[in-house]
Amino acid sequence: MADNGLVIAGLGSGSGKTTLTLGMLRALTRRGIDVGAAKSGPDYIDTAFLTAACGTDAVNLDSHAMPQTMLRDLAHRQAARLLLIEGVMGLFDGTDGGSGSTAALAGVLGLPVLLIIDVRHQAQTAAAIASGMGALLAPDSQLAGVVLNRVASDRHEALIAEALASHDIPLFGCLPASAEIEVPSRHLGLVQAADLAAENALESRLDAAADLVATHLDLDGIIAAAGPLTKPDAPNNASTSSSAFSTFLNPPGQRVAIAADAAFGFAYAHMLACWRDAGAEILPFSPLADEAPAGDADAIFLPGGYPELHLPRLSTASRFLGGLRDAASNSVRIYGECGGFMTLGQRIIDKEGTAFSMAGLLELETSFAARKLHLGYRQITAHGGDWPGSAPLTAHEFHYTTATAATGDPLFDATTPSGKPLGPMGLVKGSVSGSYAHIIA
DSSP: OOOEEEEEEESSTTSSHHHHHHHHHHHHHHTTOOEEEEEESSOSHHHHHHHHHHSSOOEEEOTTTSOHHHHHHHHHHOSSSEEEEEEEEETTOOSGGGTTOHHHHHHHHTOOEEEEEEOTTOSHHHHHHHHHHHHHSOTTOOEEEEEEESOOOHHHHHHHHHHHHHTTOOEEEEEOOOGGGOOOEETTEEOOHHHHHHTTOHHHHHHHHHHHHHHHBOHHHHHHHOEEOOOOSSOOOTTSOOGGGTTSOOOSOSEEEEEOBTTBOBOOHHHHHHHHHTTOEEEEEOTTTTOOOOTTOSEEEEOBSOGGGGHHHHHTOHHHHHHHHHHHHTTOEEEEETHHHHHTSSEEEOTTSOEEEOOOOSEEEEESSSOOOEEEEEEEEEOSSSSSOSSOEEEEEEEOOEEEEEESBOSEEEEOTTOOEEEEESEEETTEEEESOEEOO
16 A cells, blocks of 8 residues: 655646656656556546556546545555656646645645746746745645756756755756657547557657656655655555545446447546445456447446547447447446447547447437537536436546437536536436546545
């Protein structure tokens, strides 16, 4: 279990957090140090990269969606002794009141913050910013030190280092720009780790990031700057149910078949851990390999992902689609989130306007040709049924597709975090249900 940790934060997106975190994870793993990873917020894609960098499953820690007991328990549960947590956006960026920010998470876990600053357009000002941000951290956290990114010259570094020293802020090194470690993007963010792995391009990027970090940073100093995790509020072991999950979802069944491949990769690790803790058996299958869900499963879960990249394959995956239809005809509970929800519909229209037939279990048509960004946390309450239950849930929505046709009973009522009504969300028909929302807690 993790007992020590460090939060890696920046001034905003693109500051170098991911490069620094991936490089540190891979460099420390090479040294034989027992290190694991977590991601602040709801992001699935970064979590997969973190997992690849250190070889152990990374977890999402969301200080907006998760209660403090759950955050501390999940952090403590991680197998490695040292936990590196990659922040989200800027250190203090979150929802109203700072909820969900990296700083809020650091305070809940009692961990120090390592701040990376892109200094392309500043010098001594970087030290002033670091000092001010450190002063704003919660009492249970502190600024461990700074890493400078994209330093232009030795003189540039010296100016900032002198200013940091005047504020008693440790400088752990400087990273130059490197094209070798850039990760390409697509419409929902970075290309997935699995995609780069399939192209034999993932390991080279991770190794390049590790080489960069090992060459230019004081890794021993950074390790020494890590601090102890705040202990969970209740005992946690494999034989007892943790209080962290006491308000979380029960598993949808005893034997849960879960789609798991490059098209359906967005399943939260903490959700699956919760279901396993409750005694459920997880049965992965690959729709892209035209595998049907297990015939003896009493529930099927289609997570989100990138089905739009694989529409010709999915639309002709007869065993997969037939297995879903057979399960529905036998009243097996089937639940889909975002891309999984879309796959349960009649058809998905790609960005060129071509329609591809899907499972046809919900009266739903979704389109990439009618693009509109839907982004943000949602508070959702189920209309009825025995799953996912009547308690309010916190979820996150992030997609560009539009439901161009949706007929039937809604699954959820949704509001913003501030309580503004968003209307009904999702669909339910018999034992089949789904929505665009990714349930977090």
